[in-house]
Ligand SMILES: Nc1ncnc2c1ncn2[C@@H]1O[C@H](COP(=O)(O)OP(=O)(O)OP(=O)(O)O)[C@@H](O)[C@H]1O
């Protein structure tokens with residue numbers, strides 16, 4: 001088999017790949033931030049001793065964690081327009097779906113993180129007069145987040161790889177860009193090779209970057 | 222200043238506090254001792270409502286803890302507490318540890334809080350360490366910072382729960398020295414400790430607990446001086462501790 005990469009010029013990158021790359025990054029960023037915020041609330045609810053908070057949260061988390069992401073993507077794409085009574089487009093649908101889906105995974109990590117901080121830290125905060133909420137915000141959650149940073153980043157790398165699943169609803173992501181370019185130039189094999197290489201480089205750098213940050217902000221005990 | 226009236230507490234059927242009563246007056250230093258599991262930590266934690274109780278009442282500075290709807294954060298902010306394991310916030314540096322509650326609870330300005338914090342840090346002899354993180358300090362230093370952190374809140378009373386029992390022996394002295402100097406300044410204190418030499422030196426009164434009950438509540442001189450005044454149980458405890 002002859003591999004020919006000569007067609008892969010900056011013009012190709014500009015017109016096919018770049019747009020998809022931006023979307024994949026945006027989707028990852030939005031779902032990461034939104035998912036962490038929502039996931040933190042889910043974790044706090046789940047750890048609450050009030051059943052009307054913990055039950056819905058554990059139901060939500062367990063349900064989403066037992067359904068394949070592709071199905072969630074499809075369902076949201078079909079259901080949200082029914083609820084909102086208007087079509088919202090593949091991109092927006094992807095943002096919403098990924099945020100809600102990731103929240104379920106981040107919440108489990110956050111829950112483990114909160115449990116990893118000793119209860120005595122909460123007591124120490126309360127003894128100083130901080131309220132439960134203040135103790136959570138300033139004492140427990142920052143430590144929980146730091147303790148769990150490697151897991152958060154691993155989950156985010158998975159999230160980035162999963163963005164390719166938006167093919168199911170026809171959104172234009174990084175992989176899609178490669179696929180279309182490959183088809184246009186009749187060089188799918190080369191294109192998929194480059195795609196694999198690029199995914200590898202991005203994910204590998206992300207995980208190196210994580211290690212670096214983790215070293216930087218690690219809590220010294 | 223603090224009245225503990227017939228306080229009882231249960232974990233399910235297990236009684237941890239059994240009808241405890243005592244009064245702590247302003248400026249008084251009260252040492253609490255007793256065997257492990259006798260309820261010392263639980264008793265001291267009821268005073269700032271970190272532990273609740275089912276019977277009796279505790280009155281702190283005129284406020285009854287058995288009332289509903291009291292402003293717990295406000296009350297706790299004036300009751301300083303020092304724990305066995307220091308419990309500094311490991312993700313914050315020493316200055317940040319000192320100012321957090323001043324800013325969030327007492328609503329002090331940052332500069333004012335920092336000034337107060339550094340003053341207290343200086344008081345415990347650690348002003349050069351203000352930018353370090355707790356994990357970079359020795360146990361004794363961490364405990365002194367924890368004391369400074371509590372003092373920043375202008376407490377009306379200080380509670381100590383075995384402040385030196387997690388420390389290496391060579392660091393016990395530096396922490397006890399800080400507590401002694403607080404006592405000499407007239408700070409009201411309740412201190413759970415097994416350091417009997419220290420107790421003899423600073424305390425006005427000694428409370429001996431066993432099985433959740435206050436067995437002895439005596440003037441320090443009586444507790445340590447004439448062994449005939451104390452119960453056989455306390456005598457036995459004392460002899461064990463002193464041998465140790
Ligand atoms: N959350 C809890 N649930 C059930 N029992 C508890 C709980 N916390 C403490 N206890 C029990 O209450 C009793 C008193 O505990 P406490 O910690 O007050 O004792 P202590 O006198 O401080 O002991 P030590 O010298 O070991 O610190 C112990 O028997 C302990 O096992």
Ligand SMILES: [Mg+2]
Pocket residue numbers: 261262263382383
């Ligand atoms: Mg104890």
